[in-house]
Amino acid sequence: MIFLHSMMQFTNNQGRIKRRGREETAIIPKRVKKRNFTIFLSIIPHELVLLILELISRRDLIELASTSKAIRCVLELYLFSHVKTSWCDLLSIWNDQGKPAGISKPNLIEKLRLTTCCSQNEWTFPFAELLKGNLTRLELCTSGSTNFFKYTSEGCQLRVLQVHAVKPGSVFNLEHLVPFARLQKLLLHDFEIEAFDENDWCPHLSTLELDDCTWRYPFQLENFGRDKIxxxxxxxxxxxxxxxxxxxxxxxxxxxxxxxxxxxxxxxxxxxxxxxxxxxxxxxxxxxxxxxxxxxxxxxxxxxxxxxxxxxxxxxxxxxxxxxxxxxxxx
Structure with a gap:
């Protein structure tokens, strides 16, 4: 509602005219309103747009971006920042260049959530290509150990990682996350934490959330980083x-x-x-x-x-x- 009200306020101001000392409102064609709305989107501060997007649904944002190419061009930064997909859909649109075919600018993706799990895809999918852009948050389900992350190339921007284990007894080891040198927040669900010694892996890790995770002797939670957490x-x-x-x-x-x-x-x-x-x-x-x-x-x-x-x-x-x-x- 705030978003629409702001748009109408801006559009109405564009249609006010002065005639013989009186302010009157002119009838504005739809194409002019759409152009004014596009201008409004292009000049509104980024911080204000983020506040507005918290008040509308994801579906509303998608429908708004579909109204015209000009509006989509302005909103694609926000439209593709958060992406939710299944393994089936991700593989079907992943092309030979290592990016989603339906997205002309894969670097816009900041948060990705995979809604399904597949042990084969976890080991064969080119995570290195996926993570080399501006992706800062990744959430996924896994059918086994997180060991496949070890083969991701270093240098990614990932800050937050959330992993749900579907199979009982799935093993996690912080060594698996060695490529994620910039990781700050780690969320683990239903994992059995394997013993590992305290080390310099993930040097910026400061927030740790464990949901139904277990561990055995001699492992201690301090091994995640007694001087970091x-x-x-x-x-x-x-x-x-x-x-x-x-x-x-x-x-x-x-x-x-x-x-x-x-x-x-x-x-x-x-x-x-x-x-x-x-x-x-x-x-x-x-x-x-x-x-x-x-x-x-x-x-x-x-x-x-x-x-x-x-x-x-x-x-x-x-x-x-x-x-x-x-x-x-x-x-």
Whole structure:
């Protein structure tokens, strides 16, 4: 609505004329309105366009870009920045030049989401060609290990990688992501994390989100980078949240720069008790600023807080300058 209102406001202003001291509105032909709208799109600030696009659907953007070649030329930067496709569709339009045949400027793609998985395509598809442009975010499903990423050439612009494992027992190793030297955010779903030593792979990795991911001895989460990880989010819907490996992490994680830690237990039949572990967590991470506990998590101290005991609640939440957000406080 804002987008259309702005367009109409600009178009109407173009049709106002002065006649004998009075302002009158002239009848503007459709072709003139379309031309004025194209001019409006070409002069509007990029930041304002981004705000407007948040208020309209993807379908609206596609239909708007289809109204004329001139409008499409202006909007293609935003139209092709986010692309969603299946393996079947991607392979069907990938031509000999290594770019989607339907896109004249593949460098416009900034975010790509593959909605299906195929083990054969993962190993044979030229990811190096796909990632050598301006692609900064990639989301895909995989039917097995992420080892195929190792064969991607270095130098890509990828900043965010989100991978969903479809097959149980799929293995992840940070060594697989060696080509992604600029990676800043990693999101893994349903992977079994293979043991690897702490190293300089992905030197800019600062945000790590693990959803139903497991690991075995001797691996520790700090191996992702105790001096790199700033934000760590752990979400579980299975029994691993009650495992010895997870408890060992709670007893004393040793991240040196971690500022934000979030733990979510969505398993309704397994209650995660953190009455003692919270203080150990805070004491073992001096840089911690926020701790979020969500879902089926029990803490005796927090559960006993009432509105009449709010002063103690504040002093506890503010211990060592760490803000503790508990699920019982949140909607």
């Amino acid at each position: 700033d934000t760590l989010c752990l979400h579980y819907t299975n029994h691993f949240v009650m495992s010895e490996r997870f408890r060992m992490f709670l007893n004393g994680p040793h991240f040196r720069r971690l500022r934000h830690l979030s733990i979510t237990n969505r398993e309704k039949n397994l209650k995660l008790t953190l009455s003692v572990h919270i203080m150990k967590l805070i004491e073992s991470i001096p840089t911690l600023r926020t701790l979020e506990l969500r879902g089926n998590i029990y803490n005796e101290t927090l559960n006993n807080f009432t509105s009449s005991d709010w002063e103690n609640c504040i002093s506890y939440v503010g211990v060592r300058d760490v803000k503790v957000f508990y699920s019982s406080f949140l909607n």
